[in-house]
Amino acid sequence: MKNSKGIIYTLIGIVVLVGIVFGIHTLTGNTSSAKSATITVGSQGSDYDIWNHIADSKQAKKLGLKIKVKQITDGVQLNNATAQGSVDVNAFQSYSYLQAYNQEHKKAQLAALGTTYLEPLGIYSDKYKKVSELPDGATVAIANNPANTARGLLLLQSAGLIKLDKNFGALGNTSDIASNPKHLKFKEIDDTTGPRVLHNLDAVLISNTVALEGHLNVLKDSIFHEKIDVSTRSNINVLATAKKNKDNKNYKKLVKLYHNAAIQKYIKDKYDGTKVEVQKPLSYLK
Incomplete structure (x- = not known):
């Protein structure tokens, strides 16, 4: 016993x-x-500043989110870092830019988590006040990366300056111009140099992130800019992550956080309304 x-x-x-x-x-x-549980958000330019504000906000704490913001100034490198996992989510690109990246990087696929805003692309000129004033043979600067080249050409078409082939796609370029009645000449430039070359050319297409850094307001200073409609829906900015993480619940909370009323008021006040909020389902982009 x-x-x-x-x-x-x-x-x-x-x-x-x-x-x-x-x-x-x-x-x-x-x-x-x-x-x-710390989420690393990669960004650049004014979006980097926005996400630093969001990371320190009361709204982030209420959602139980701990956010670290990392700056990578090259878009392709930022997408590569996201695909490889050193960045969890990135906040800088339009849906069309994401699509172009995926087409060119078959082994490093990304997915959108949700929409954030439309930041209108604008046509700027120091010499002319209307697009109709651009002379025959005028030189127009456009971005030298595939997604923004296509976006710029679509904007020039909307402005009535050119006509594009019917099958013009996300990676379209100047060879897809069907009609160019003003015989415009195109100069491809690095996106970030737009404000600096403005005085040398007849017109320059500048993204709003770059325009803001050059102290330009797309709603006030451009001679023509994108409007929010079906034709520009692929230009809406998104939060993106590696495709395998597209259903991550904490990452999706970042979308909700971005659209918080207090966060939106901060963005509107700081950027003078140039980052136009778009809260749509991902199906709207397709």
Whole structure:
């Protein structure tokens, strides 16, 4: 009997010990999990500033989100970092830019988490006040990356300056121009240099992120800019992540956080309304 009781007490002791060890492991695991809950958001330009504000906001804390903001100034490098996992979510690009990236990087696919805003692309000129004033043979600067080249050409078509082929796509370029009645000449430039070359050319297409950095307001200073309609829906900016993470619940909370009323008021006041909020389902973009 004594031996039996001894065995029983030994077994109970082992069970208790295992329970304590398991409990410690669970607590350690939870701590590790909490640390890994930090979301790294990659961004650039004015969007980098916005996400630093969001990361420090009361609204982020209420949603239980810990956000670290990382700046990568090259769009392709930022998308590569997101696809590879050193960045969890990025906030800088239009849906058309994301599509163009996916077409060119078959092994590094990204997916949109949700819409944020339309930042109108504008046509700027130091010499002319209307697009109709552009002379025959005028030189127009457009972005030298595929997505923004196509977007710029679509804007020139909307302005009535050119006509594009019917099958013009996300990676379209100047070879897809069907009609160019003003015999415009096109100069491809790095997106970020637009404001600096403005005085040298007849017209320059400048994204609003770059325009803001050059102290330009697309709604006031451009001679023509994008409007919000079906034709510009692929130009709506999105939050993006690696395709495998597209259903991550915490990442999706970032979309809700961006559209919080207090956050939107901050963005509208700081950027003079040039980042036009768009809260649409992803199906709207397709």
